[in-house]
Amino acid sequence: MSGKTVHVEFEGVNKSYDGRKLVVRDLNLRVEEGEFLTLLGPSGSGKTTCLMMLAGFEDPTGGVIRIFGDSVGKVPPRRRNIGMVFQNYALFPHLSVGENLAYPLEVRRIERAGVVERVRRALRLVRLEGFEGRRPGELSGGQQQRVAIARALVFEPRLVLMDEPLGALDRRLREEMQYEIRRIQRTLGVTVVYVTHDQQEAMAMSDRVAVFNRGRIEQVAPPEVLYEEPERGFVATFIGDNNLLFGRVLGVERDICEADTGTDVVKAFLVAPRGVGDRVTLAIRPERVALDPEPGRYSNEFEAQVDDIAFLGDHLRVRLTVCGSTDFVIKIANTVGHGAVLEDDRVRIGFTPLDCRALVPDEEREEG
């Protein structure tokens, strides 16, 4: 992450395929040089469309996309000098690995000896030395993935786009490749714009994550900020697990409010200014809820009914009825002396107001 040069900039970008429905709405986003930025969102949220517009395969319906400050509206894909890794690799099946990697160099009219040397260097980078003669069909999924990355890097682009590159791999290979991609990106210092729907992948790899929902960016932030300080209910539930309670503001004192959930009054941290009577969405992480705390330790303490207990190895997942919610989940670490709970027990839970974030309900912004 060098300096503060803006590498890629979306400004007021809209995209519609049919002229009526906008799949990307008023998108504003800056990617710094050398940054690893992930576009995260469920399918159909517009993240891949953004990537395709950046690569030049789709034209924005409105707005401007800039690379190093220059608008790329009229620049065809082949002149953008962007390395791209496709979802299903798109390795040319009739060419060998070496020929696949040589292709972007040949079309740039680089002389033969240089091609051979660069191909060898790119393969060394992805740890596939000596694979020049193989056909893509003879490689495993992970190896094909590495070749695709090498091909996207071999002509030394400064910007690399990756469209769900690990989607086809199994979990262990995926984790290994996440690490590999991160290592390569750090080694070369290239800017990466990465698309995925897997929030764990986004968290593990990115400098910053842009969370997409229905064509908009909900929040752009480093992973830990997204987790700890989600600004929208969608982000709160999409990144990690979260319990949502719905209520109305009874009173406000500085940035702490009291909200009525219908059955209880909960003290919560106000993320955005709200007035008395406004509706709020309360988000509490399952692991931030204490079971059977010392009385008086937390300003939020409630009686709850245990509906279900699931043993998940390193933790227990307990499902409760509390504060007007029937699927309030808490996690209890499987450590020495964790409290014994039984189904149908009545228990007490507690959490601090700072762990309970009062958000503006998502539907309110949709209306606005």
Next chain:
Amino acid sequence: MPGVIAEAGRSRLSSSFLRSLKAWLLVLPLLAFIGVTFIVPLGSMLTRSVHAPVVADALPETLALLRSWDAAGLPGEAVYAAAAREIRTARETRTLGQVATRINRLKSGLRGVLSRTARQLRSIGPRPGDHEPERAGQPPDDATPWRDTLLGIDDAWGEADTWLAIRRAGERFTARHYLNALDLTQSVDGGVVAQPPELRIYLPLLGRTLLVSLAITVLCLVLGYPVAYLIAQAPPKRANLLLLLVLVPFWTSLLVRTTSWIVLLQSQGVVNDLLVAAGLLGDEDRLAMIYNMTGTMVAMTHVLLPFMVLPLYSVMRTIPPHYMRAATSLGGTFFQAFRRVYWPQTLPGVGAGSLLVFILAIGYYITPALVGGRTGQLISNMIAYHMQQSLNWGLAAALGGLLLVCVVALYLVFDRLVGVDRMRLG
């Protein structure tokens, strides 16, 4: 226990036997149908190209005796006697015409000699001992020897060449149809020589057929490839419509389509009228576009185009669009991406389409027959001519066999170059 295992093995064996029996029974009707309607006629036709029993059947004894003749000087009296008797019999059973035609091919003039001989032998009438073959070896002492009788009828009976021709014509199996088909000829003494250039018909015709088929294949590829590409790139709804446009002519009767080309291309036809009306042509120099090779090529290209488009389309449909996207995003122009990435992947379709069109074209008959006129005829029209008009079935069969060899050779070459298992026919 071993008994149980053996039992199980037997039942597994019998069940696999039953399965294969069932499979055979299922395809049996088709096998029988193909056998009766395809393999048997094909076999009999190919046999006809090498099998020539007419002379052998008509003159069995003469030929048997000729076999021991050393071809120096004239054959013995026994041969003359047998020949005289069998020529008379052949005339009575009305096979002499065929026999004479056959022998005449090897030495012209012998047809006349044979029929004259038969006529005169009839007027002489049979002699005693004629029907007693065991005595035929000895010259009858009470009459003129047969040699003198025959020599009296025609001097040709005194030439060794005549007997050599009969001996050659009497061979049951012959390569002469194939030699004919290859514009070669066999002299009486058995040597194979090329026909003089002005008599060569079939090799130039075969060459022309191959050349025209190649031209039609290239035309189909040039015209069909962009169409197939367009259909493969179009969204499904439009692709179906476009495919329909390709298929409608395919489903239309061949005769209707061929006749339409006559309407379009004839000298008073639509195309010429338009060219004259546009002032591009004078009324007196209208183009001859039909009843010649141009007509054959235009109409055949049209007829065979779907056979190119369909395999191409079926291959192109399986090439995901992200290959071209990748190729352009990696810095290639459309042309570079097409040449390096798209075109090689369509080669199985190009191969299949070209093979299909080429093989159909070299055997095509109806279209050249209707619009080919005098100069636009192909080898299959010559086969039809020998089947229906000259009635030289042996030659027709040999030409057919030659065509079959060409097709098989082509298939093998294709298999070597592209690999048949890689091609898709749709």
